[in-house]
Amino acid sequence: MISYAPFWETLKGKGESTYTLIFKHGISSATIDRMKKGGGITTAKLDDLCKILDCRIEDIIEYVDG
Secondary structure (H helix, E strand, O other): OEEOHHHHHHHHHOOOOHHHHHHOOOOOHHHHHHHHOOOOOOHHHHHHHHHHHOOOHHHOOEEOOO
16 A cells, blocks of 8 residues: 655655645645545656655655555
8 A cells, every 4th residue: 555654744844844845845635635545646746746855765755565
C-alpha cells in the first residue's frame, strides 16, 4: 500500500502548507484531499510536488506492506 506519510513531514520541513500548494502553486484541493485519504494521485502530480518541494519521490510516498 502506498502511504503519503513522508509528504506531510516534508511539507512541514519545507515551510509550505496545503494552502500554499493550492493557492500559490496550483495543486488542486481534490489532490490534497485524495492524499489525506490515502487515495491515488498521478505520477504527473508526484512530479509537480517534487519540483515544488525540491525533494525526491521517497520524500512524498513510501510503500508500506500490509
